[in-house]
Amino acid sequence: xxxxxxxxxxxxxxxxxxxxxxxxxxxxxxxxxxxxxxxxxxxxxxxxxxxxxxxxxxxxxxxxxxxxxxxxxxxxxxxxxxxxxxxxxxxxxxxxxxxxxxxxxxxxxxxxxxxxxxxxxxxxxxxxxxxxxxxxxxxxxxxxxxxxxxxxxxxxxxxxxxxxxxxxxxxxxxxxxxxxxxxxxxxxxxxxxxxxxxx
Amino acid sequence: xxxxxxxxxxxxxxxxxxxxxxxxxxxxxxxxxxxxxxxxxxxxxxxxxxxxxxxxxxxxxxxxxxxxxxxxxxxxxxxxxxxxxxxxxxxxxxxxxxxxxxxxxxxxxxxxxxxxxxxxxxxxxxxxxxxxxxxxxxxxxxxxxxxxxxxxxxxxxxxxxxxxxxxxxxxxxxxxxxxxxxxxxxxxxxxxxxxxxxx
Numbered sequence: 001x002x003x004x005x006x007x008x009x010x011x012x013x014x015x016x017x018x019x020x021x022x023x024x025x026x027x028x029x030x031x032x033x034x035x036x037x038x039x040x041x042x043x044x045x046x047x048x049x050x051x052x053x054x055x056x057x058x059x060x061x062x063x064x065x066x067x068x069x070x071x072x073x074x075x076x077x078x079x080x081x082x083x084x085x086x087x088x089x090x091x092x093x094x095x096x097x098x099x100x101x102x103x104x105x106x107x108x109x110x111x112x113x114x115x116x117x118x119x120x121x122x123x124x125x126x127x128x129x130x131x132x133x134x135x136x137x138x139x140x141x142x143x144x145x146x147x148x149x150x151x152x153x154x155x156x157x158x159x160x161x162x163x164x165x166x167x168x169x170x171x172x173x174x175x176x177x178x179x180x181x182x183x184x185x186x187x188x189x190x191x192x193x194x195x196x197x198x199x
Numbered sequence: 200x201x202x203x204x205x206x207x208x209x210x211x212x213x214x215x216x217x218x219x220x221x222x223x224x225x226x227x228x229x230x231x232x233x234x235x236x237x238x239x240x241x242x243x244x245x246x247x248x249x250x251x252x253x254x255x256x257x258x259x260x261x262x263x264x265x266x267x268x269x270x271x272x273x274x275x276x277x278x279x280x281x282x283x284x285x286x287x288x289x290x291x292x293x294x295x296x297x298x299x300x301x302x303x304x305x306x307x308x309x310x311x312x313x314x315x316x317x318x319x320x321x322x323x324x325x326x327x328x329x330x331x332x333x334x335x336x337x338x339x340x341x342x343x344x345x346x347x348x349x350x351x352x353x354x355x356x357x358x359x360x361x362x363x364x365x366x367x368x369x370x371x372x373x374x375x376x377x378x379x380x381x382x383x384x385x386x387x388x389x390x391x392x393x394x395x396x397x398x
Contacts, residue, residue: 007249011246045251064203
């Protein structure tokens with residue numbers, strides 16, 4: 001037993017399964033924590049316990065929250081008639097960090113996949129259509145990933161939306177801010193050229 | 200508040216301070232854990248709490264353990280007259296993974312440093328000399344890092360050891376297993392050439 005105690009070994013094994021960590025970095029993290037066992041480690045244990053107990057999905061949009069309704073769905077200022085459809089909570093977090101969107105979200109929790117037997121109900125698409133009808137939504141922004149799966153799902157939603165005066169939009173495709181043309185893939189360059197705009 | 204709740208944000212901030220993690224990877228890890236909140240996350244919280252409570256330093260060698268005396272110091276088979284001096288618990292773990300050393304350890308917990316006011320007492324060097332006298336040690340292996348600080352500390356220990364029939368050795372320096380000469384630094388190549396051996 002190289003690493004001190006059974007619990008330490010179990011902790012390293014568990015840490016090594018986290019995304020982006022492996023056995024080497026897990027050992028480093030655990031040793032760092034053991035050195036700070038009375039402060040950082042105890043605090044981390046308590047926060048993990050607390051978040052594990054209190055976290056749940058917002059009943060309206062699927063966002064991670066500690067209440068029935070997340071802070072975004074509960075904020076009356078965000079009932080501006082816009083709803084942004086994302087694949088994942090991580091995408092919602094990314095959009096919120098951008099501070100550009102002031103409406104509400106709908107989290108699909110994945111993309112349509114015949115192979116994995118993920119259908120429209122698994123993604124809450126009927127619930128989305130209900131929300132659009134009920135909440136007087138004017139614009140639906142399909143902020144799905146620019147992958148085949150994301151775009152297939154976007155087209156499915158587009159077809160499934162009721163005929164009404166809801167505008168459906170997607171994120172612009174083009175050169176990322178700070179991006180150098182030389183390093184961009186051909187598809188992005190072509191898309192940016194086709195969608196060129198006047199100065 | 201982009202990330203769900205105050206606790207989630209605090210958890211991400213705490214995770215981002217772990218070695219090798221930053222804000223982006225901390226968010227990824229926390230989201231992964233929230234998805235597995237009833238299993239992996241609760242288990243991680245409990246193990247962290249348990250390791251934080253039970254971990255302490257072995258009174259003899261400084262290894263991390265959950266008892267007064269670590270498994271290595273308690274194992275009579277390892278009283279073979281050899282003691283291996285390392286800077287850090289991570290170095291002990293690395294040596295144990297190599298399965299080549301069957302004696303006991305002494306962890307310094309750092310290197311001598313005038314700048315940081317770390318003297319021989321802070322590294323337990325007097326205690327090491329006591330152990331060498333008391334435990335009939337035949338060989339002291341100074342497995343310190345091949346850095347200036349590590350080598351300075353090694354020379355200090357060498358001078359401080361009592362005149363006796365204790366053999367003092369250091370790790371061999373040379374080409375790492377699987378190493379390509381082309382990618383090695385000049386110092387290592389020169390050291391390997393000077394320490395060349397007959398086939």
